[in-house]
Amino acid sequence: MNELGIICDIKEGKAKVAIGDMVTDFLSVFQSLANSYAVSFSPLRIGEQVLVIPVRGDLNSGVILRGLYQEKHRAKNTDENTFNIDFEDGTHLEYNSKSSTLKLDVVKDINITCVDKTTHNQNNTLNTKNHTTNANTITLNAPSINLNGNTQIAGAISTSGEGGASGTFSIKGNLNLIGNLQVSGNISDSKGDLTNHTHSCTCGATASPR
Incomplete structure (x- = not known):
């Protein structure tokens, strides 16, 4: 006869069940999956209500069927x-x-390990309160990338065009620089070339920039 009981001892994935005054031997427990396709394990807890199914009429040779709701576990x-x-x-x-x-x-924490690439072909949005990504290398491939908000970069920045050609760095706004500016090409503003221009000295002569 099947008997309801309470797990009273646990050892290596097996459990003893208290059924009234009787305590069974350590019995095997039904898990969701146990075959070549997949093996699952859900930890046991002392106090868990279970059903003991006897084998050949012997509860001590039976198996445990779990998953019965209790008053404090619903x-x-x-x-x-x-x-x-x-x-x-x-x-x-x-x-x-x-x-x-x-x-x-x-x-x-959530830890996800992916050996091969993961592909998602639909539009999606990730909303987080605070987000940190740690990786050896991060590559973003997209026709355009938009960063909205204040951006702080600790480290060097290098740009290159398609196929490794020279890239373009455009800023709409003011540039505040703390440090030195080194330029291998010309510098110009709205009035013209600042690299090769001449200017008048106080003595009336003209001179090139140094």
Whole structure:
């Protein structure tokens, strides 16, 4: 006969179950997947309510079927279109098949390792409060890249045109420079060439810039 009980001891993925005054041996526990396609593991917890299914009438040779709701462990969202998981640290995963929306609230870090490239062909928006990217090299390929907001760059900047040709650096606004300016070409303003122009000296003669 199947028996309801409470997990009272855990060891290496197996559990003992208290059924009234009886305590079973360590029994195997049903997991979601256990085959060549995929293997999954959901940690056990002491106090978890389970069902013990005996094998050949012997509870001590049986297996544990888990996933029964308890008073203090019930689903927060039972919407018929929503799959959701709440973890003990406060992390929440939710997918709504009606709106096709995935929601993930993580209390700390998310680490994603991708050996090959990831391709996404649709328009998307990433909204974050604070965002930091750490990488050996970052390459952005796009016909145009827009940076909206104050931008601070710590390090050298080099530009090149298509195919490695000379690039163009255009600024709409004022340029405030702290340090030296070195130019290999000419400098000009709205009045003309500042590199090769001549100017009048106080003595009445003309001179070239130094």
